[in-house]
Amino acid sequence: MMADAFLDIADLSIVLRSDRAHRLLRSVDLHVNPGEVRGLVGESGAGKSMIGKTIFDILPRAVEAVEGAVTLGGTDLLALSSNARRREIAAAAALIPQDPLTALNPVRRIEGQITDRLTAILGFSKKAARDRALTLLEEVHINDPERVLRSYPHQLSGGMRQRVLIAAAFAAEPKLIVADEPTTALDVTVQKQILRLIAEMQAHHGTALLFVTHDLGVVAKICQNVTVLFGGKVVEDTDVKGLFAHPAHPYTAALINATPRYDRPDQSLLPVPADVIEATRAEIAKADAEWLSQRGQTLKAAS
Amino acid sequence: MTTPLFSVEGVNVALPDPNHKSLLGTMPMVEILHDIDLEIEEGSVVGLVGESGSGKSTLGRTLVRLLEPAAGTIRFLDTDISHLDEQAMRPFRRDLQVIFQDPLSALNPRHTIASIIGRPLMLHGLAQNRRAARRLAQEALERVGLPTAFAARYPHELSGGQRQRVGIARAIATQPRFVLADEVVSGLDVSSQAQILTLLDQLKTDLKLTVVFISHDLSVVRRLCDRVVVLRRGEILENRPTAELFEAPAHAYTAELKAAIPLPEVDQGWLASQ
Numbered sequence: 001m002m003a004d005a006f007l008d009i010a011d012l013s014i015v016l017r018s019d020r021a022h023r024l025l026r027s028v029d030l031h032v033n034p035g036e037v038r039g040l041v042g043e044s045g046a047g048k049s050m051i052g053k054t055i056f057d058i059l060p061r062a063v064e065a066v067e068g069a070v071t072l073g074g075t076d077l078l079a080l081s082s083n084a085r086r087r088e089i090a091a092a093a094a095l096i097p098q099d100p101l102t103a104l105n106p107v108r109r110i111e112g113q114i115t116d117r118l119t120a121i122l123g124f125s126k127k128a129a130r131d132r133a134l135t136l137l138e139e140v141h142i143n144d145p146e147r148v149l150r151s152y153p154h155q156l157s158g159g160m161r162q163r164v165l166i167a168a169a170f171a172a173e174p175k176l177i178v179a180d181e182p183t184t185a186l187d188v189t190v191q192k193q194i195l196r197l198i199a200e201m202q203a204h205h206g207t208a209l210l211f212v213t214h215d216l217g218v219v220a221k222i223c224q225n226v227t228v229l230f231g232g233k234v235v236e237d238t239d240v241k242g243l244f245a246h247p248a249h250p251y252t253a254a255l256i257n258a259t260p261r262y263d264r265p266d267q268s269l270l271p272v273p274a275d276v277i278e279a280t281r282a283e284i285a286k287a288d289a290e291w292l293s294q295r296g297q298t299l300k301a302a303s
Numbered sequence: 304m305t306t307p308l309f310s311v312e313g314v315n316v317a318l319p320d321p322n323h324k325s326l327l328g329t330m331p332m333v334e335i336l337h338d339i340d341l342e343i344e345e346g347s348v349v350g351l352v353g354e355s356g357s358g359k360s361t362l363g364r365t366l367v368r369l370l371e372p373a374a375g376t377i378r379f380l381d382t383d384i385s386h387l388d389e390q391a392m393r394p395f396r397r398d399l400q401v402i403f404q405d406p407l408s409a410l411n412p413r414h415t416i417a418s419i420i421g422r423p424l425m426l427h428g429l430a431q432n433r434r435a436a437r438r439l440a441q442e443a444l445e446r447v448g449l450p451t452a453f454a455a456r457y458p459h460e461l462s463g464g465q466r467q468r469v470g471i472a473r474a475i476a477t478q479p480r481f482v483l484a485d486e487v488v489s490g491l492d493v494s495s496q497a498q499i500l501t502l503l504d505q506l507k508t509d510l511k512l513t514v515v516f517i518s519h520d521l522s523v524v525r526r527l528c529d530r531v532v533v534l535r536r537g538e539i540l541e542n543r544p545t546a547e548l549f550e551a552p553a554h555a556y557t558a559e560l561k562a563a564i565p566l567p568e569v570d571q572g573w574l575a576s577q
Contacts, residue, residue, distance in 0.1 A: 043492040043493065043494060187355055188354075188521075191565075192563040195565075196574045216567040220566070220570070221573050255493060255494070260526065265525045268522070270497055
């Protein structure tokens with residue numbers, strides 16, 4: 001079954017180069033099958049963006065993957081040279097970023113920002129790329145695509161910019177899209193439209209989608225499966241029904257109870273109990289100690 | 304009935320139009336709030352909700368007179384504060400405090416926490432010297448559940464949740480009657496969010512505070528507020544007790560806002576529903 005996963009991260013550990021005993025990701029397993037929508041959930045510092053950066057090979061220089069494999073469409077990325085790796089990633093995966101204003105180049109028109117990847121990755125002619133961009137903008141329900149192509153980012157509203165980025169992400173028909181908190185900055189009504197649009201595009205193109213978020217409400221509405229992270233470690237990996245019906249890890253259960261809900265004002269927004277945090281940290285410390293005792297010598301030898 | 308803490312009548316607020324960029328002449332004004340009537344009872348927690356551009360922050364800032372209304376009156380207890388200048392507002396400042404959304408940009412990065420909380424106390428004459436200000440700052444830190452040792456730290460040394468506690472400590476240190484909380488939990492993780500809301504809930508009871516709580520998140524408002532005011536395009540659509548508003552929204556827009564919140568439960572039809 002695992003062999004079928006389009007994105008297959010297995011047993012991945014990332015450490016600080018300056019202190020190789022210090023793990024930022026702790027033997028992480030994460031699989032996204034073709035056409036699957038998987039949520040990646042965790043609070044700040046849980047390692048969500050570290051995983052995203054690993055997938056796109058943009059890890060900061062201060063850290064290093066010391067163990068594990070990242071396989072994209074059957075290709076082991078960590079085994080490739082860095083140029084080959086980037087080509088592989090560009091052809092297979094795309095990102096929908098959180099903040100559309102910083103993700104778009106403010107001094108370039110929208111057209112080039114969508115067509116770049118079509119000409120660079122797929123070898124489209126300028127004319128063909130422009131036609132494709134127009135079709136994509138129509139797919140994301142932009143009424144006047146011609147005008148939008150000519151516009152600069154600041155001339156568009158926040159929701160409109162997010163639509164443009166969704167169109168751009170799907171442009172080169174990637175097999176995997178990573179959506180990194182794409183609706184966090186939006187109003188709820190706009191958020192709903194954007195979630196609907198992402199789900200629609202995902203279903204239409206059959207793309208695998210890794211949806212990174214801290215919002216369990218969003219996970220419940222858009223994902224089939226979910227991976228919950230705490231402190232760089234996977235604490236739960238399940239389908240969404242199971243997640244809410246019977247969370248296996250106490251931290252997940254606490255996170256569900258901390259999520260606001262207007263229909264249960266007295267049973268939501270409960271702070272995560274300190275003993276749950278402590279127990280989860282102890283669990284991680286224990287796993288770290290075991291990991292180190294098995295690899296301490298090799299780690300030192302390598303550094 | 305006792306005098307409300309705030310009574311707002313027929314208030315209009317206009318601000319320079321940010322979309323109009325001109326190097327010459329004055330910027331045209333655009334009306335942000337239109338004919339606002341609102342009473343805020345002492346001791347109540349009132350939620351202001353609406354989407355971006357609805358005018359909720361503008362209304363909050365006009366209440367505490369960070370902005371001046373173009374028309375209408377704002378009374379704080381018996382005083383008409385609508386057009387008081389900075390000097391005349393001064394005596395009211397200690398009673399009207401604000402907690403901002405982004406504590407990192409609201410806290411001076413070059414000041415210690417002790418000075419961030421303590422300096423206003425000296426300016427308001429609540430502390431005679433730095434030593435007294437520091438002691439009061441430490442008391443405020445304890446109230447918000449932070450160790451007093453944090454007084455010596457700088458904002459960047461704290462986590463987001465801790466910084467927001469400092470923002471709250473600064474606001475309550477002057478023993479205000481009124482606190483404006485502007486999107487104070489929207490940048491936080493869910494677990495910090497829950498902690499901060501629990502803290503605000505406790506403080507309003509312990510300190511008998513009146514709070515205006517601005518949020519775009521109806522779920523959060525539901526937990527904390529006695530009344531909810533729904534704003535859209537600078538006008539008040541609804542102003543009702545919280546439970547009532549949630550059970551039967553009077554306005555279609557309120558119902559739409561409520562329906563757009565993704566509850567943490569699996570629901571196949573939600574995405575497709577309008």
